[in-house]
Amino acid sequence: MSDEKAGQPGASGSTARKHTALPKAQILIEALPWLRRHNGKVVVIKFGGNAMIDEDLKAAFAQDVVFLHQAGLKPVVVHGGGPQINAQLDKQGLVSEFKAGLRVTTPEAMDVVRMVLAGQVQRELVGLLNQHGPLAVGMTGEDARTITATKHSPEIDGELIDIGRVGEITDVDTGAIEALLADGRIPVISSIARSADDHHVYNVNADTAAAALAASLGAETLMVLTDVEGLYADWPHSDEVISRLTVSELQKLMPELSSGMVPKMEGCLHAVRSGVGTARVLDGRIPHSILLEIFTDSGIGTMVVPDQQPGGAA
Ligand SMILES: Nc1ncnc2c1ncn2[C@@H]1O[C@H](COP(=O)(O)OP(=O)(O)O)[C@@H](O)[C@H]1O
Numbered sequence: 001m002s003d004e005k006a007g008q009p010g011a012s013g014s015t016a017r018k019h020t021a022l023p024k025a026q027i028l029i030e031a032l033p034w035l036r037r038h039n040g041k042v043v044v045i046k047f048g049g050n051a052m053i054d055e056d057l058k059a060a061f062a063q064d065v066v067f068l069h070q071a072g073l074k075p076v077v078v079h080g081g082g083p084q085i086n087a088q089l090d091k092q093g094l095v096s097e098f099k100a101g102l103r104v105t106t107p108e109a110m111d112v113v114r115m116v117l118a119g120q121v122q123r124e125l126v127g128l129l130n131q132h133g134p135l136a137v138g139m140t141g142e143d144a145r146t147i148t149a150t151k152h153s154p155e156i157d158g159e160l161i162d163i164g165r166v167g168e169i170t171d172v173d174t175g176a177i178e179a180l181l182a183d184g185r186i187p188v189i190s191s192i193a194r195s196a197d198d199h200h201v202y203n204v205n206a207d208t209a210a211a212a213l214a215a216s217l218g219a220e221t222l223m224v225l226t227d228v229e230g231l232y233a234d235w236p237h238s239d240e241v242i243s244r245l246t247v248s249e250l251q252k253l254m255p256e257l258s259s260g261m262v263p264k265m266e267g268c269l270h271a272v273r274s275g276v277g278t279a280r281v282l283d284g285r286i287p288h289s290i291l292l293e294i295f296t297d298s299g300i301g302t303m304v305v306p307d308q309q310p311g312g313a314a
């Protein structure tokens, strides 16, 4: 009489169950090298406003970040919110205009930027992350003087232009973030800074803030989630994604880039030049795009690497 006939789980039944679970075990094993390489390392993840398109994507983003945390990495989230700021400015009848890829920010617009980033987008992400445990703590660059900025006047056609309360980062103090990481928390940071000159608050592009934080934290990786597959070679004429490029190659490409890609790629360039291992631009519209990175050595978007790769690997 077989075990099953005797009401016991038989050898054949348990073997079948083991077989069903085998692919799952293989997937976990496949992730091992990446997880081992990144264990204990800081990973700065920038979640762009354009990538926050629906509730499921935001929930999947939170799951991925919590997964990295549970797997022994130290994720730091920096979020954007450009479209969300646009919507609120619109509602309040305030005009919004971009120059040199940055929002012209009047003092009234600055109040809206701060309210939307720190009071709305950041709160929502903190809430989603904390559905998984007491993990996320929200802050802005103002807190504990994490980010200090000075007024930024970009140059257009050889002339410095005034774009209001837009900040250029002059100093980063990572003390508060490191304390949160040491306490097992996930910092969620809004890209707002205080100026040491006039003590006003300034609007900082979120890509720039994420890159500066990644550099100062000595992060292993900077991941930038956006609404395109990566950096297109000949945008908008072609959708061929550049999968990997060195800082020198990117430097050469910079003058050809436009709009939102400028601060993003400038940020990647700055981060990798400052010692961050790799900077990646990923398609945040794909659910679990962060976890997909773990399972693909070459990555799914665009990866910026240092010029000289010790051992030739990224
Ligand atoms: N070479 C390029 N490759 C990909 N996207 C580009 C390129 N040049 C400009 N873009 C634009 O940059 C946008 C991403 O930047 P942005 O809108 O600021 O996104 P986010 O809110 O994620 O920061 C893309 O949606 C695309 O319209």
Ligand SMILES: CC(=O)N[C@@H](CCC(=O)OP(=O)(O)O)C(=O)O
Residues within 6 Å of the ligand: 047, 048, 049, 050, 079, 080, 081, 082, 083, 085, 101, 102, 103, 113, 166, 167, 191, 203, 204, 205, 206, 207
């Ligand atoms: C100076 C400047 O342009 N600041 C940005 C800050 C938010 C941001 O960068 O959001 P995304 O990442 O979603 O684009 C802005 O006001 O839109």
